[in-house]
Every structure is written in structure tokens, then in C-alpha cells.
Amino acid sequence: MFEKFGAVDTYINQLFIGDDQLMATVEKAIADSGIPQISVSANQGKFLHVMARLTQAKKILEVGTLGGYSTIWMARALPPGGKLITLEVDDRHADVARRNFALAGLTERIGIRLGKAVDTMPQLQSEAPFDMIFIDADKPPYAEYFQLALKLSRKGTLIIADNVIREGKVIDAASGDDMVKGVARFNAALSATKGVTATIIQTVGAKDHDGMAIVVVD
Numbered sequence: 213m214f215e216k217f218g219a220v221d222t223y224i225n226q227l228f229i230g231d232d233q234l235m236a237t238v239e240k241a242i243a244d245s246g247i248p249q250i251s252v253s254a255n256q257g258k259f260l261h262v263m264a265r266l267t268q269a270k271k272i273l274e275v276g277t278l279g280g281y282s283t284i285w286m287a288r289a290l291p292p293g294g295k296l297i298t299l300e301v302d303d304r305h306a307d308v309a310r311r312n313f314a315l316a317g318l319t320e321r322i323g324i325r326l327g328k329a330v331d332t333m334p335q336l337q338s339e340a341p342f343d344m345i346f347i348d349a350d351k352p353p354y355a356e357y358f359q360l361a362l363k364l365s366r367k368g369t370l371i372i373a374d375n376v377i378r379e380g381k382v383i384d385a386a387s388g389d390d391m392v393k394g395v396a397r398f399n400a401a402l403s404a405t406k407g408v409t410a411t412i413i414q415t416v417g418a419k420d421h422d423g424m425a426i427v428v429v430d
């Protein structure tokens with residue numbers, strides 16, 4: 213079945229991404245750098261781009277940069293004068309991302325803040341509110357990242373959190389996996405949060421079976 217999901221992703225990519233030389237070059241630079249190959253898929257990157265356009269985002273925050281693949285998809289949706297801040301704990305990942313931002317001609321639009329996101333997020337208050345926030349870092353503190361994201365939001369801010377289904381393992385209450393436990397705790401906290409409207413969309417395709425939580429701040 214997963215083979216078919218991958219083939220359908222290729223079909224969608226051919227229709228809606230086509231021959232995007234920049235993203236192909238960025239993807240190759242990430243692969244060649246030796247950092248983990250856990251960027252969002254091309255189709256998910258395009259989805260984030262569409263969401264940024266839909267919300268007419270001028271200020272975007274990303275938690276978890278890696279090589280900057282999702283960052284570039286979102287930053288390309290910014291209008292002139294728009295800004296994206298992305299948070300990363302690993303110097304090596306940040307170096308790869310910086311090179312990719314330069315390659316994309318987006319250095320002026322993107323700022324990387326190095327450090328643990330639980331420490332860097334509270335430092336962003338003067339740059340808030342953000343129009344869109346994408347959470348895609350380590351999974352155990354997702355509930356904390358969400359609380360911090362709410363403090364950086366306004367009415368109408370779109371918050372997207374990736375990898376919250378984990379091949380369905382999230383419904384196993386006995387799971388001993390810290391990543392599964394982290395997203396399960398986040399999903400439960402999100403469902404109990406007043407002042408937001410939210411759901412989770414399951415995702416399949418080149419990146420197997422997972423899900424994205426989609427949240428609008430009321």
C-alpha cells in the first residue's frame with residue numbers, strides 16, 4: 213500500500229510542483245550534507261507554502277529547521293518585506309540551512325536562532341505576533357512548544373504541528389516511545405485547549421503514514 217502512496221505523491225508532485233530546480237537543488241544539498249533525511253516531503257512543503265499564501269502571512273515562525281527545506285517552501289510565500297524566523301538547536305543543521313537560504317536568495321528574509329526552542333521561543337515576544345507557526349522539532353516537548361506558540365499568536369494565527377500520528381502508534385496508550393508519548397500528550401492538550409479551533413489531518417505519501425495538527429487561534 214505504501215508503494216502506491218509514494219507513487220501518488222509522485223503524481224501530485226508532477227502536477228503541482230513540476231520542474232522546481234531550486235527545491236531539487238536544496239533537497240540534494242541536504243542529502244549530500246549527511247544530516248538526517250527527515251525534511252517534509254515536496255508535496256507537504258507545497259502544502260505549507262499554500263497555507264502561508266492562504267493566511268497572507270507576513271511573519272512566520274518555524275520550530276525545527278534541519279536543512280531549511282520546509283523553511284524555504286514557506287519563505288517563498290512571503291510578500292516583500294515579510295520575515296521568517298526558524299529555530300534550530302544543532303549548529304551543523306543550521307550551517308546547512310544557511311547555505312541553502314543563500315542558494316535560494318532568501319538570506320535577507322530568514323533569520324535562524326540557535327538554541328533549544330524552549331529557550332528561544334520566549335525571546336521572540338517583541339517580534340510577535342506571528343501569522344503562521346510551524347512546529348517540527350523534537351517531539352517530547354510538543355505540548356510546551358504549543359503553549360509557547362500560543363503566546364506568540366494573535367486571533368487568526370495558523371499553527372501547524374507535524375508528525376502527530378506516527379504511523380498510528382499514537383492510539384497505543386501503552387506505547388513506551390517518547391516521541392509517540394510526546395505527540396499523544398500534545399494532541400490531548402490541544403483538544404482540551406479553549407480559544408482555538410483545531411483538527412488533525414492524516415498524511416500518507418513519500419513519508420509514510422503520519423499527521424499534521426492544524427490549529428487556528430480564535
Ligand SMILES: C[S@@+](CC[C@H](N)C(=O)[O-])C[C@H]1O[C@@H](n2cnc3c(N)ncnc32)[C@H](O)[C@@H]1O
Binds near residue numbers: 251278280301305
Ligand atoms: C524534523 S527536523 C525539521 C525538518 C524541517 N522542518 C524540514 O521539514 O525541512 C527537526 C529539527 O529540529 C531540531 N531540534 C531538535 N530538538 C530541538 C530543540 N530542542 N530546539 C530546536 N530545534 C530542535 C533538530 O536538530 C532537527 O534539525
